[in-house]
Amino acid sequence: MIGFATDVIAYLMKSGVTKEQAEDVVQDIFVKLLEMPAAIPGEKIRAFMYRSAIRRYIDKYRRDRRYMDIFRQEFFKTQELSPFETTEYDFLLEEVERLPPQDALLLDLFYFQGFSIGEIAELLSYSVSKVKVSLHRSRQKLKKALKQKGYHHGNI
Template sequence: MRLDQYEKELVAIAEEIDYYLMKSGASKEDSYDVTQDVLVKILESNLVLPLEKIRAWMYRVAVRTYIDTYRREKRYREILQREFFRQELTRYDQDNGSELYDLVLELATSYRLVIDLYYFQGFSVKEISHILGYSQAKVKVTLMRGRNKLKIMIKERGLSHEELI
């Protein structure tokens, strides 16, 4: 009976950690995964600490696990942006030779990536936010600003609609 109470306390602490991580900016899925990882680590290590100490241990492990996960995902996004999207931009440019796309290539990287994913690759705002790790609001603002910069470039060069397609 005493072990059941200990397990219930562990689950309650895990739920508290899950809420804490989401409140701190982690996605629901990430916070759940991290919390599960913490519980698995407890089981794998056969760790039995008093409840006063286990709570602090679980929080410490959860925060470290989340930071490691965040760093790994950030590196992954950087690699995607640096390698994959640059290749996609170059390939599209060579295949179509569109002057509009030439203008897109001149934009700052943040605008270029979002515009390419939205208009040329067909991703939704939600999908782009997931791919780049941005909020949906940031994706929308970046799209708007990128379009405005493209309009300015088009006006400055005196290009017509037919020349851009």
């Protein structure tokens, strides 16, 4: 197993991966092997490790690239404030925070953080249709709560 791990690390490094990232990927693969409910036959472990290493690194690369995109969007913005970041909308934020956590999260991500439905689906590991339906239901709950407080669509 150690020999396979060394080979996989060398293979990943030859492919342009840093040594630290290659070691992290191999460590993840060993954890995955230990957590598997069924054992892999000895003659297939090497192939499994190579295949898993490539997939794991691609997933890690995509995730890191996505985090960098989010980082760039959030910290290098050219716009000042969203219209909801004024004290004028504090009541709205308070009502959103009173909703169940999942509803509040969806509304916050979509309206206050500016994520698209597709991005929210990816972040929460939901289907796009589930995000749309959940977002609609969350809006309805917020609308009902605001109506009970005396707010209407025209005065918000």
